[in-house]
Amino acid sequence: MKLAPNPRNIRWWQAGLLVLVFMLWHLLTKPGLVPPFLFDNDRQAAFFFGEPLVVFGRIWTWFVAQGDIYRHLGITLLETVLAFGIGTGLGLAMGLWLALSPMAAAILDPYIKALNSMPRVILAPIFGVWFGLGVASKVALGITLVFFIVFFNVYQGVREVSPVVLANARMLGANQRQLLRHVYLPSATSWVFSSLHTSVGLAFVGAVVGEYLGSSQGVGYLILQAEGTFDINTVMAGILVLTAFALVLDAVVGAIEKRLMKWQPRAGETEKL
Amino acid sequence: MPTAAVLDAALELAGVSCTFISNDAPGQRYTAVAGVDLDVGAGEFVSVVGPTGCGKSTLLNVAAGLLAPSTGRVQVFGQPLAGINTRAGYMFQTESLMPWRTARQNVQAGLEFRGAGAREVREQADAWLRRVGLGGFGDRYPHQLSGGMRKRTALAQTLVLDPDLILMDEPFSALDVQTRQLMENEVLDLWAAKKKAVLFITHDLDEAIAMSDRVVVLSAGPASHPIGEFAIDLARPRDVAEVRTEPRFIELHRAIWDVLREEVLKGYRQQLDKAA
Numbered sequence: 001m002k003l004a005p006n007p008r009n010i011r012w013w014q015a016g017l018l019v020l021v022f023m024l025w026h027l028l029t030k031p032g033l034v035p036p037f038l039f040d041n042d043r044q045a046a047f048f049f050g051e052p053l054v055v056f057g058r059i060w061t062w063f064v065a066q067g068d069i070y071r072h073l074g075i076t077l078l079e080t081v082l083a084f085g086i087g088t089g090l091g092l093a094m095g096l097w098l099a100l101s102p103m104a105a106a107i108l109d110p111y112i113k114a115l116n117s118m119p120r121v122i123l124a125p126i127f128g129v130w131f132g133l134g135v136a137s138k139v140a141l142g143i144t145l146v147f148f149i150v151f152f153n154v155y156q157g158v159r160e161v162s163p164v165v166l167a168n169a170r171m172l173g174a175n176q177r178q179l180l181r182h183v184y185l186p187s188a189t190s191w192v193f194s195s196l197h198t199s200v201g202l203a204f205v206g207a208v209v210g211e212y213l214g215s216s217q218g219v220g221y222l223i224l225q226a227e228g229t230f231d232i233n234t235v236m237a238g239i240l241v242l243t244a245f246a247l248v249l250d251a252v253v254g255a256i257e258k259r260l261m262k263w264q265p266r267a268g269e270t271e272k273l
Numbered sequence: 274m275p276t277a278a279v280l281d282a283a284l285e286l287a288g289v290s291c292t293f294i295s296n297d298a299p300g301q302r303y304t305a306v307a308g309v310d311l312d313v314g315a316g317e318f319v320s321v322v323g324p325t326g327c328g329k330s331t332l333l334n335v336a337a338g339l340l341a342p343s344t345g346r347v348q349v350f351g352q353p354l355a356g357i358n359t360r361a362g363y364m365f366q367t368e369s370l371m372p373w374r375t376a377r378q379n380v381q382a383g384l385e386f387r388g389a390g391a392r393e394v395r396e397q398a399d400a401w402l403r404r405v406g407l408g409g410f411g412d413r414y415p416h417q418l419s420g421g422m423r424k425r426t427a428l429a430q431t432l433v434l435d436p437d438l439i440l441m442d443e444p445f446s447a448l449d450v451q452t453r454q455l456m457e458n459e460v461l462d463l464w465a466a467k468k469k470a471v472l473f474i475t476h477d478l479d480e481a482i483a484m485s486d487r488v489v490v491l492s493a494g495p496a497s498h499p500i501g502e503f504a505i506d507l508a509r510p511r512d513v514a515e516v517r518t519e520p521r522f523i524e525l526h527r528a529i530w531d532v533l534r535e536e537v538l539k540g541y542r543q544q545l546d547k548a549a
């Protein structure tokens with residue numbers, strides 16, 4: 001295999017870059033390896049930035065040695081999936097409704113804009129009061145983040161339905177319900193999927209921030225605990241685990257998208273006859 | 274023109290006018306068509322020709338029930354039209370297939386909307402796909418088909434419902450000449466077999482004469498209306514490529530073009546004025 005970057009060895013280059021970053025991190029933080037040039041003594045770099053080997057050790061303990069992270073991870077993922085599912089469902093329903101009834105859209109327009117421009121993270125303490133410190137308050141926060149992304153995309157998607165395709169479906173005898181099911185929804189799905197990649201990340205953000213602001217379990221809670229004792233290695237380990245799972249969730253959405261959107265032409269496709 | 278056709282006309286437009294309110298200047302009105310009387314007898318093939326922008330598509334949308342006329346009356350097989358014209362099939366000028374459905378699913382769409390049984394739907398769709406020469410392409414999505422194949426799918430999609438009145442809005446204008454003649458002959462064959470009423474909109478006079486029983490000439494817009502009507506007495510069955518060389522065809526072409534030319538020039542001048 002040639003070493004110069006090409007489409008076939010791109011994964012190796014990506015992995016190499018990751019290794020390089022961790023090696024650099026290790027080099028700059030391991031006490032005694034490089035003489036301190038920024039800090040007063042050689043322990044401070046490790047204190048502020050953590051050490052990758054200790055971080056990996058922490059992750060090992062979580063997943064294998066003690067296996068005590070699964071409960072927290074499960075809670076965080078449950079919150080994410082619930083927020084994602086409910087937020088997407090509400091956004092879809094609301095987007096379809098407002099796109100198909102212009103009068104309701106005109107009336108609600110300023111309220112939607114106001115709610116969307118409100119910094120929703122400040123709602124987290126209020127949700128904590130309303131729904132308690134358990135799963136529900138995090139899900140509520142996640143929903144407020146996911147809803148608007150999906151809503152605006154569905155709204156746009158439905159309004160951009162080709163008028164000719166729509167007229168054709170009507171001429172073929174579709175009633176309102178069938179138009180919704182067979183024209184508006186499929187036409188909006190491409191918009192919805194582009195929003196799902198963003199919103200699955202935001203559902204995760206909602207869950208972790210919610211946990212961070214008040215909870216008794218979840219990865220956000222673990223990070224908060226570690227910060228309380230200045231255990232930067234555990235904080236870093238938590239961040240790495242969250243990042244990895246965010247990537248997994250995104251890949252799942254991508255796989256579903258690929259399955260459902262196979263009717264869409266892709267650039268460079270030459271299957272035409 | 275058969276006089277009996279008027280009695281049980283498949284489509285009857287009487288005094289139809291359509292006035293639109295301009296989008297960029299509210300209060301300014303644009304009358305696309307005014308005082309149009311047009312009949313299509315059962316089993317008759319009628320073409321409407323006219324300069325660009327004269328409101329041909331507007332008339333078709335009125336006949337389809339997609340557009341309610343500002344004034345006038347629309348009757349379909351003797352019944353006043355309210356809402357979508359359920360006895361009509363419509364072939365659009367631009368892409369009208371649902372891109373998220375395969376060719377077969379597109380052809381099936383109308384039958385499914387009508388609640389037909391799954392097996393019957395599948396059989397009819399396959400039969401029609403074979404009929405338009407797409408038997409092996411049922412599983413392809415529209416973007417995987419060529420322009421001509423998409424048009425044939427659209428044709429099957431419309432005709433599988435067995436409409437009594439077929440509305441066609443320059444359906445082949447986007448195709449190259451060879452594909453176009455093939456499609457025109459296919460449509461003529463299908464029409465000859467079923468003898469449905471057809472209202473065919475085109476800006477191509479050759480196409481209109483080659484295919485129709487009757488050609489109606491529309492004046493240039495605004496407020497365009499029929500200014501001439503010609504019965505095409507060429508023998509059937511016709512081949513659209515061969516019929517063009519017949520002396521009678523050339524004679525008819527000259528007669529219609531005499532009427533149409535002035536309107537085309539008028540329409541062209543209006544477009545230039547608008548651009549200036």
